[in-house]
Amino acid sequence: MTGSSDNAKECSFTRAIVRPPSANFSTGLTTVDLGIPNHNLALTQHAAYCEALISCGLTLTTLPSDDVYPDSTFVEDTAIITKRGAIITRPGAETRRGEISSISSALSKYFKKLAVIEPPGTVDGGDVCEAGDHFFIGISERTNEAGANQLSRFLWELDYSSELVDIRDVKGILHLKSGIAYLGGNKLVVIDALAGRERFLGYEMIKVDLSEEYAANCVAINGSVLIAAGFPMFEKRLRDHGYHTIPLEMSEFQKMDGGLSCLSLRF
Ligand code: CIR
Numbered sequence: 001m002t003g004s005s006d007n008a009k010e011c012s013f014t015r016a017i018v019r020p021p022s023a024n025f026s027t028g029l030t031t032v033d034l035g036i037p038n039h040n041l042a043l044t045q046h047a048a049y050c051e052a053l054i055s056c057g058l059t060l061t062t063l064p065s066d067d068v069y070p071d072s073t074f075v076e077d078t079a080i081i082t083k084r085g086a087i088i089t090r091p092g093a094e095t096r097r098g099e100i101s102s103i104s105s106a107l108s109k110y111f112k113k114l115a116v117i118e119p120p121g122t123v124d125g126g127d128v129c130e131a132g133d134h135f136f137i138g139i140s141e142r143t144n145e146a147g148a149n150q151l152s153r154f155l156w157e158l159d160y161s162s163e164l165v166d167i168r169d170v171k172g173i174l175h176l177k178s179g180i181a182y183l184g185g186n187k188l189v190v191i192d193a194l195a196g197r198e199r200f201l202g203y204e205m206i207k208v209d210l211s212e213e214y215a216a217n218c219v220a221i222n223g224s225v226l227i228a229a230g231f232p233m234f235e236k237r238l239r240d241h242g243y244h245t246i247p248l249e250m251s252e253f254q255k256m257d258g259g260l261s262c263l264s265l266r267f
Contacts, residue, residue, distance in 0.1 A: 010132045010184040011220035016053050017106055017265040019063040020046050021073040025256065028070035029093055031174065034255040042252035046073065049263055052246050056221040058266070061106055069099045074262040077124040078103040080151065081267040084158040087115040087151060092122040092142025110267070115154040121147030126175030126262050131182040135162035138176025163199060170194065172213065174257050183220045183243070191216045206241060208234050217259030226260050
């Protein structure tokens with residue numbers, strides 16, 4: 001079975017929620033020193049990202065950009081959406097907490113009941129990796145154990161299993177999904193620093209070299225894999241595994257610590 005047909009079942013989606021970067025996007029949070037993002041270029045890159053989602057068969061809900069929350073283009077952090085229900089997070093960064101209200105309104109159109117992470121718990125969606133019926137929940141600077149345990153319970157109520165993965169000792173990644181991505185079937189993209197973790201050994205791992213680590217945050221959708229442009233070794237590796245890849249320019253989002261997955265909520 002090729003990689004592409006592998007990912008068709010578990011990574012199948014019909015919709016996505018996106019929100020273009022606000023004019024003050026460059027005042028958001030970042031830990032990297034890659035310069036100040038150009039707003040127009042960010043808008044162009046975001047538009048190409050949306051086109052790629054549409055080309056994968058998704059119908060988009062585009063929320064208006066929001067100057068009150070400069071990180072609000074990174075919608076993934078505000079909710080965990082599964083095939084059986086959705087959970088509104090409580091983002092770890094205080095400046096991002098208010099982002100959840102517009103996301104809750106948007107999601108209430110599709111879900112009768114939304115579970116909510118409560119204080120003192122914090123969860124960023126970027127720390128939550130769905131792998132079929134199992135979820136990996138990263139414990140990071142943003143997601144704490146109280147939040148992860150609440151999320152585990154909600155997932156259990158939806159008949160999913162989950163486990164916590166502490167990434168606080170892994171340098172250079174903000175969220176768990178900065179270092180792993182699930183491609184469907186038994187396949188997991190993994191950076192070197194996480195590849196030795198026992199919990200991942202049962203998976204067929206597609207490794208990402210240290211020099212291309214940013215590319216680990218890729219997104220499998222309906223038989224294709226969205227990847228950041230400019231990482232040829234990783235792209236070749238995915239193609240060798242049979243995946244259809246869609247490279248996307250991400251430079252302006254990378255400057256703000258954002259990867260491909262964080263720009264949409266897919267369901
Ligand atoms: C933040 O620091 O919260 C944003 N500047 C970037 C969030 C990226 N989110 C993600 O990878 N899921």
